[in-house]
Amino acid sequence: MPIQLNMLFVIILGGGWLFSRFFSMIKLPSVLGMVIFGIICSVTIKPYAHPVIWEIAPFLKSFALIVILLRAGLGIKKKTLAKVGKPALMMAFIPCLIEGTALTLIVRYAAGFNWYVAGVTGFMISAVSPAVIVPSMLDLKNKGHNEVPTIIIAGASADDVLAITLFSVFLGLAGQNDINMFNAVLSVPLSIIAGIVSGIIVGGALSSFFRKKYQNIRATEKAMILLLIASLLVQVGDTLHFAALLGIMTVGFILLEKNEPVAKELSLKLSKIWVIAEIILFVLIGFSLDINVAFNAGLLGIAIIFSGLFFRSTGVWLSTISSGLNYKERLFCMIAYLPKATVQAAIGSVPLSMGIAEGHTILAFAVIAIIITAPIGLFGIKYFSPRLLNYKISADQP
Numbered sequence: 001m002p003i004q005l006n007m008l009f010v011i012i013l014g015g016g017w018l019f020s021r022f023f024s025m026i027k028l029p030s031v032l033g034m035v036i037f038g039i040i041c042s043v044t045i046k047p048y049a050h051p052v053i054w055e056i057a058p059f060l061k062s063f064a065l066i067v068i069l070l071r072a073g074l075g076i077k078k079k080t081l082a083k084v085g086k087p088a089l090m091m092a093f094i095p096c097l098i099e100g101t102a103l104t105l106i107v108r109y110a111a112g113f114n115w116y117v118a119g120v121t122g123f124m125i126s127a128v129s130p131a132v133i134v135p136s137m138l139d140l141k142n143k144g145h146n147e148v149p150t151i152i153i154a155g156a157s158a159d160d161v162l163a164i165t166l167f168s169v170f171l172g173l174a175g176q177n178d179i180n181m182f183n184a185v186l187s188v189p190l191s192i193i194a195g196i197v198s199g200i201i202v203g204g205a206l207s208s209f210f211r212k213k214y215q216n217i218r219a220t221e222k223a224m225i226l227l228l229i230a231s232l233l234v235q236v237g238d239t240l241h242f243a244a245l246l247g248i249m250t251v252g253f254i255l256l257e258k259n260e261p262v263a264k265e266l267s268l269k270l271s272k273i274w275v276i277a278e279i280i281l282f283v284l285i286g287f288s289l290d291i292n293v294a295f296n297a298g299l300l301g302i303a304i305i306f307s308g309l310f311f312r313s314t315g316v317w318l319s320t321i322s323s324g325l326n327y328k329e330r331l332f333c334m335i336a337y338l339p340k341a342t343v344q345a346a347i348g349s350v351p352l353s354m355g356i357a358e359g360h361t362i363l364a365f366a367v368i369a370i371i372i373t374a375p376i377g378l379f380g381i382k383y384f385s386p387r388l389l390n391y392k393i394s395a396d397q398p
Contacts, residue, residue, distance in 0.1 A: 016279035029378040038286020061346040064281035072157040073252020074267040087323035091155025095315030100126035102311040119170030127163035127343035161246035195243030199250025207258035223269035285345035294364040301368040332388040339377025
């Protein structure tokens, strides 16, 4: 007899929360506790889970990604972004491209995947985790160091969008027989530009609307409207094939620039929504795992993940050569760019759901990436931030 949907959500939310609290108590990332609980559920109750959960899981994962990218956009001011613009731009593209390309080659020859499925795998793994990075960097900004955390937030958020965009391109190629490679390559910059433009338009319209209705709409209602519009933007982006997730981050950026009081309200509400969205996202990725495939992919997966981290760190060091940061700050950027979790949790099961033969193995790589890099990255950020960064209050700190 299947476990009813309401009871399944009680198990996911309650168990995920308890495991996250326990892992926090023993000084490990809370997201790791959620994933471990999901894996336990996969072994114990997965055969009895109500089938509807797998129908709504993609939306739930997408919703969680929307929340964290909106939070990222709402945490970046124009003055600060202008100050760190070039380093953030370099951090947005170079590490992702170097790691994703290297992983594509490694997966192609080490795992025996064809080029397109190797590209899907490489750029799925290459994305950094806004769920780990954004809250940590916002905390550092609140403590007084504005420049480095802003570079990392802006770079990491755009890094995710680039990784997801290239993941989507390779995913489309993997399912086609007649491929126009020129059009596939051209689609990447066009997708990014379209995403930014859509975010500017939507952000400007929402800012104007909230300014006119500021007193008539509660903060909770404003957050609901923002999430509805952002979800609709993702749907439009999926239909028209542009980087809607970059548009979502741009919406937050425009709202902060044009209507700061509303942006602060929204940021506070989204931080509360994220508490639930985070649990669902990370428990579901563990829940989706085929434990037998994970064991079979274990050693290969670990080798692939660490290879990717080496190339990513190389990309970060190259990106910050002319940034004006000192070597300690550049080293911290390398550490902060290690954790992977959110994007892998959100898209790791997509190839499996689309019927790609290697889907179970790709999902196993996603889970292995989370289990290895999330604790390393979070520990590195917490331990090394006071040792590598000089805290100073900036005049334009939000």
